[in-house]
Amino acid sequence: MQAIMLYFSGSGVQIFSLGMIFMLVTGPLSAVSGILRTFEPFRIAGSDGKPSYALLVPPMVVFVLCQAAVFGLGLYKCWTMGILPSGAADWLQFETRPEAPEWSNVRALIFG
Template sequence: MEPLSKNTLKNIPNPPGFSLPLAPPTSGKKDVIPPRVDPALQAKRSSDLRMKRAWELALSPAKSLPMQAIMLYFSGSGVQIFSLGIVFMLLTSPIKAVFNIFSAFEPFKTLPPWGKPGQESYLPLTGPMVVYVICQALVLSLGLYKTSTMGVLPTSSSDWLQFETRSNPPEWSSVRSFSLGLL
């Protein structure tokens, strides 16, 4: 089979959906001036992109809930080292995440609408931060539910019997008081 010539390559139609670029590609020369971008428009696009990424971070714990539920299902309901390790992870990771919320959202700090450049704040991120805490609470509640089904979480009064004290009976029978007097 012989190679295709340039003329036959020019006669091959473009694939569906393909469109030629409007401007010819540059060869790396500096004579082409890039288009001017409005700084305010660029700042707004950057702010919008940061908010979009912040919402993705806020919803990421909720996206992992189905996988964690499947892991809990397959770990069983017995008290074993594997199931306890998964439950420990589900109980500690949301608490750590909530305590480190400001460091998690640090890259997404944006300029409030009334702010000046250099005054980025967390104020525009309050919505994603609240959703992040709610999603972490869902993960924590999944871990608490698993500890309850395993019987590790003390939820009934029989779990606290060792701390109960018996009260004195309100009445004494005469037979009992009589027998106590003889002793």
């Protein structure tokens, strides 16, 4: 569903597209951070009688992988819109110019 909504949001930098991207990037992060709360209703009592997450590890891994796919979809949309710094021109402000060679001494020796 998220992919369809991204497709229809367009590739221009508009408030609707940026809102969709914000949801795609922050949603998986909050979902993964609250994974124990998400799987709380599915805890099953172990052999000692206490509820355990041991049997829920494979579904939790699949859940995290699906959330990573949604996060990657959001980053891909940022890249296609051009708001993700991915080229050399995006980092020009951090580059420094080399020191210019001093030619006045060479010219003085050549031309006197």
